[in-house]
Amino acid sequence: MTMKIGEAMESLLRGGMPVRFTAYDGSSAGPPDAEIGLELVNPRGLAYLLTAPGDLGMARAYVSGDLLLHGVHPGDPYDALVLLQNNLSFRAPSPSEAVELVRSLGLGTLRPPPPPPGEALPRWRRAMEGLRHSMGRDAEVISHHYDVSNAFYELVLGPSMTYTCAVYPSADATLEEAQFEKYDLVARKLDLQPGQRLLDVGCGWGGMVRHAAREYGVRALGVTLSRQQASWAKEAIDREGLADLAEVRHLDYRDVMESDFDAVSSIGLTEHIGVRNYPAYFAHLRDRLRPEGRLLNHCITRPHNHRQDIGAFLDRYVFPDGELTGAGRIITEVQNVGLEVMHAENLRRHYALTLAAWCQNLKDNWDACVAEVGEGTARVWGLYMAGSRLAFERNEIQLDHVLAVRTTEAGDDGFPLRPTW
Structure with a gap:
């Protein structure tokens, strides 16, 4: 049975989704009346989330417009960050769960998309172009x-x-x-x-x-x-x-x-x-x-x-x-x-x-x-x-x-x- 994105997200959370989450496949998670919402707009956003776990993946999706925040202004998403930091806690899936999640969401989601414009090279790449903290x-x-x-x-x-x-x-x-x-x-x-x-x-x-x-x-x-x-x-x-x-x-x-x-x-x-x-x-x-x-x-x-x-x-x-x-x-x-x-x-x-x-x-x-x-x-x-x-x-x-x-x-x-x- 294929698992939808909302279900997959909820299955990895401790304590449930603190905001209303909706995804491009029609799935959702979290309280329907939540004041703050997260919307995953497209498969590229999902690939960002899965291929760069943590703040970098979420930032890439958000900066690209593939992950939208509702209920807060993009110039000041402070209230959303407070809510997420206080209440969003992921658990690590077991090996069998990880296989099932990848199978349900598609192998293509593990192919990293190009980073958004404006992202600096990773540190190991920058190191190839000059010593760290050299004048250049x-x-x-x-x-x-x-x-x-x-x-x-x-x-x-x-x-x-x-x-x-x-x-x-x-x-x-x-x-x-x-x-x-x-x-x-x-x-x-x-x-x-x-x-x-x-x-x-x-x-x-x-x-x-x-x-x-x-x-x-x-x-x-x-x-x-x-x-x-x-x-x-x-x-x-x-x-x-x-x-x-x-x-x-x-x-x-x-x-x-x-x-x-x-x-x-x-x-x-x-x-x-x-x-x-x-x-x-x-x-x-x-x-x-x-x-x-x-x-x-x-x-x-x-x-x-x-x-x-x-x-x-x-x-x-x-x-x-x-x-x-x-x-x-x-x-x-x-x-x-x-x-x-x-x-x-x-x-x-x-x-x-x-x-x-x-x-x-x-x-x-x-x-x-x-x-x-x-x-x-x-x-x-x-x-x-x-x-x-x-x-x-x-x-x-x-x-x-x-x-x-x-x-x-x-x-x-x-x-x-x-x-x-």
Whole structure:
């Protein structure tokens, strides 16, 4: 007897289907009155699910439009992800069940379809084209994510054009207020003063560079591997009349040879460096500082200190070659290059709020975003940002500030006895 897709799905679940599931063969599963529904549109979607188990297969089907979510907006599928994560649990079929399932669904479902456009190569294929975290390969993967479209980023990120965790001074603060507070908190931790020199590595669209120049009278240099980011930042600097103080270069941070900076900020770059490269990374930043110069490292972390890749979906569609570890590992590596760690702070809940605001922007500007980058890419962003929000809320990932200083040979650090920020 041939088993239909809905029956097969239900047979593999512990506790039943928490949403209404319908398939192209007319079958269904789950409560008929469920507010959220999953619709499998065609055989290609089924093949995606079966040939790449886990988040990658589901992401491929969803990005391609072969698996539809009903009851939530594609710009913010957060409610669906919460429901599925809380209630969807698959069991492994026995060998005889697996044979029966394949026989019922057809051998053709085990033939992998071509991946959707926009998916990065698997890591083993990327390794054939360049060493992981070499300058060439880093430039390629940064371009994959950040050179999407400046117009798209303006729609999603808002006027600040800031693609890193904001700091909410209160729960009802706007995204723009929170991004201003984030930059200002970094500036206060670095104790920026008029006339000082700041290096901002991985500067994005120049938000920190412009804030330091505009609010603190600091001469700021930012570097980014994204050509589109550098172009946008230069235009913003000119538009705001900051060209005498602020500069952004399209450059790898490893190619910055200037030194004697009063401060270095790294906001959202460490995730792209590779854990094995932390010693060289922090040593390079240390060498850019004058004695008593400060370093502020802001990055996504794990709640443990093991090196961990970011998962198949994020690696293929969002941050190729990304790696995360814990704040303890970062502090260890900062100390090992001779910097003194003065303060660490976990801003995990702030990133959940930031991602919720970005999803709202994507939802509010959905048609314009789709027109700019295509529906597949817009779906990727909604899925990844809503999923990341959930991960921050559940303490699966964190966001840490680590503040350090290059002490003098006599041990002077230039700090007051208590923090001033």
